Amino acid sequence: MAQDIFVIAEHLKGSLTEGTFEILGAARTLAGTTGGSVVGVVLGQGVEPLAGQMVAADRVLVANDAALADFTPEAYLAVLEPLIRQHQPRLTMLLNTSFGMDLAAALSERLSLPLVAYCKKLETENGAVVATSQIYGGKVNAECVLEGPGIVSVLTGSFPADAGRAGSAPAIETVPLPASLNGRKVQFKTLIEPEVGDVDITRSDIIVAVGRGIQSQDNIGTAEELAQALGGVVASSRPVTDAGWLPRSRQVGKSGMSVKPRLYLALGISGAPEHLEGMKDAGLIIAVNTDPNAPIFGVAHYGVVADLFDVTESLIEKL
Amino acid sequence: MHILVVIKQVPDLVEELEINSDGTALDPDCISPTLNEFDDHALEEALLLKEAVGAQVTVLGIDATGELDQALYTAMAKGADRAKKIVGDFDEETHLSSHARARLLAEAIKPIGYDFVFVGVQAVDDLDGQVAPMLATHLGVPHVGVVTAVHPINGVVSIQKEYWAGIMAEMDVTPPAVLGIQAARQSPRYAPVSKVRQISKEATIEEIEAGEVDERLVVPVRRMYLPESSGRAEFIEGEPGEVADAILNLLRERGIK
Numbered sequence: 232m233a234q235d236i237f238v239i240a241e242h243l244k245g246s247l248t249e250g251t252f253e254i255l256g257a258a259r260t261l262a263g264t265t266g267g268s269v270v271g272v273v274l275g276q277g278v279e280p281l282a283g284q285m286v287a288a289d290r291v292l293v294a295n296d297a298a299l300a301d302f303t304p305e306a307y308l309a310v311l312e313p314l315i316r317q318h319q320p321r322l323t324m325l326l327n328t329s330f331g332m333d334l335a336a337a338l339s340e341r342l343s344l345p346l347v348a349y350c351k352k353l354e355t356e357n358g359a360v361v362a363t364s365q366i367y368g369g370k371v372n373a374e375c376v377l378e379g380p381g382i383v384s385v386l387t388g389s390f391p392a393d394a395g396r397a398g399s400a401p402a403i404e405t406v407p408l409p410a411s412l413n414g415r416k417v418q419f420k421t422l423i424e425p426e427v428g429d430v431d432i433t434r435s436d437i438i439v440a441v442g443r444g445i446q447s448q449d450n451i452g453t454a455e456e457l458a459q460a461l462g463g464v465v466a467s468s469r470p471v472t473d474a475g476w477l478p479r480s481r482q483v484g485k486s487g488m489s490v491k492p493r494l495y496l497a498l499g500i501s502g503a504p505e506h507l508e509g510m511k512d513a514g515l516i517i518a519v520n521t522d523p524n525a526p527i528f529g530v531a532h533y534g535v536v537a538d539l540f541d542v543t544e545s546l547i548e549k550l
Numbered sequence: 551m552h553i554l555v556v557i558k559q560v561p562d563l564v565e566e567l568e569i570n571s572d573g574t575a576l577d578p579d580c581i582s583p584t585l586n587e588f589d590d591h592a593l594e595e596a597l598l599l600k601e602a603v604g605a606q607v608t609v610l611g612i613d614a615t616g617e618l619d620q621a622l623y624t625a626m627a628k629g630a631d632r633a634k635k636i637v638g639d640f641d642e643e644t645h646l647s648s649h650a651r652a653r654l655l656a657e658a659i660k661p662i663g664y665d666f667v668f669v670g671v672q673a674v675d676d677l678d679g680q681v682a683p684m685l686a687t688h689l690g691v692p693h694v695g696v697v698t699a700v701h702p703i704n705g706v707v708s709i710q711k712e713y714w715a716g717i718m719a720e721m722d723v724t725p726p727a728v729l730g731i732q733a734a735r736q737s738p739r740y741a742p743v744s745k746v747r748q749i750s751k752e753a754t755i756e757e758i759e760a761g762e763v764d765e766r767l768v769v770p771v772r773r774m775y776l777p778e779s780s781g782r783a784e785f786i787e788g789e790p791g792e793v794a795d796a797i798l799n800l801l802r803e804r805g806i807k
Contacts, residue, residue: 243717301719305692305693328714335683336682340649340688341687345769346679346767347677348676348678366674368674421720422720423710423718423719424717425715436806473732474737479716482716486732488716494806501563524566524776528783529778529782530782531783537790537793542790548794550807
């Protein structure tokens with residue numbers, strides 16, 4: 232086993248994602264104690280310039296092929312599985328995103344390597360990697376020990392991206408590809424850009440965000456009324472858009488929008504890690520939830536343990 | 551088209567969670583099982599395909615809690631054609647890892663013909679990763695996760711996969727394949743209690759004996775703990791009117807209102 236740390240890069244529309252720099256920086260810190268190299272891995276077509284941007288890596292392995300131009304789990308796995316088997320890194324790092332979730336669990340099973348998912352903290356201890364995972368909707372942390380080679384999929388926003396942007400030009404190596412990447416069962420067709428909604432929540436200074444606690448589509452109107460009185464807009468957590476009560480353009484969090492308003496009033500939002508990722512940097516966060524243990528209170532500046540409708544109606548009356 | 555929908559129960563997060571005396575897992579006494587919400591979406595998407603193109607829908611789960619029947623009957627009351635459960639020597643101390651689940655499911659699924667397996671994209675207790683990509687690996691078929699729409703077209707399905715910042719990808723997937731469903735195209739339907747009760751009297755759930763539980767890739771949990779999440783928020787107390795006044799004061803102090 233080598234002591235190297237593999238960092239699987241993510242990129243979309245010609246740019247590395249912020250998360251890629253976050254895990255690169257985390258890998259750099261870990262490598263300081265494990266003693267191995269940080270090895271970036273970029274799959275795509277014409278991605279050498281992106282490899283060159285992974286300056287926190289000592290070297291970057293590049294897989295270049297038209298079949299890799301757009302992400303598909305099938306083609307990516309066909310390249311990554313033999314690559315990791317051949318190099319046997321100490322740790323393989325991915326992001327717990329739409330890309331990484333498809334890859335990490337499959338690589339774990341294919342390569343018989345343990346996986347710690349939803350990872351938010353990484354340390355080394357006597358040569359072991361200690362990975363802390365955030366599970367049960369952010370309500371429980373689990374410290375897991377990887378004595379030998381393993382895989383982690385990291386929640387975005389867990390590490391500062393700046394550390395992943397420091398360094399000098401890495402060595403770039405092109406890796407050989409498996410015999411055929413074509414004729415696969417999953418074919419990328421097109422990217423669908425977000426619908427331009429009636430409002431752009433990322434531009435609003437005041438957001439009234441509703442979660443599962445809003446209970447039904449009929450109650451969205453109450454939140455709208457409060458938002459209007461405050462001069463803001465209504466946004467939501469994922470369950471509300473999944474239920475079709477608000478359009479996707481209103482969704483805050485990992486798969487939706489990242490927002491940074493002056494006021495984020497969270498009504499009936501428990502605060503799953505995926506949601507917190509999109510709003511934790513708001514200027515003033517006030518959360519109303521009936522559950523005093525809701526993780527949203529971990530990022531809120533002010534909390535109210537109460538029925539959201541009681542508070543909302545009182546606010547509307549007074550405005 | 552035959553769709554297998556894999557469902558599982560997870561601890562209901564509405565209940566207060568407690569850690570066991572070892573400090574390495576949840577205390578089973580505080581767990582109240584509920585259907586994984588993403589599995590409910592997986593079932594809904596399958597039922598939409600049943601309505602659109604006459605897909606056959608079989609719902610399947612590992613009965614690790616001894617309480618899966620109700621979830622399976624509910625799925626049938628919503629429109630699933632058949633239900634199967636994997637039974638074995640599980641007790642309340644059994645925590646099946648995602649890897650172990652994937653292996654048990656694959657053994658049960660292999661003898662069943664299928665075009666697609668739909669699985670909820672994730673679950674709140676997926677510490678060692680998501681089941682769908684592992685299941686696909688065992689079955690030797692492709693997988694795509696974070697799927698929010700499935701449309702059959704000319705022998706393949708066109709799927710939408712959610713990325714981030716509202717961006718989605720469209721991909722074509724040739725069966726057989728495993729799809730990790732993030733959200734159905736519509737909110738999961740409800741089944742009236744009376745219908746569930748009727749189904750539970752009339753329908754049968756086929757039992758499949760579980761194979762050996764594979765614990766090769768279990769990640770050793772050294773410590774499980776409840777983060778001090780309430781550390782940051784300052785709590786505002788009082789009647790709703792007082793709370794509203796306090797909030798409005800905060801907004802005025804900061805020049806927000």
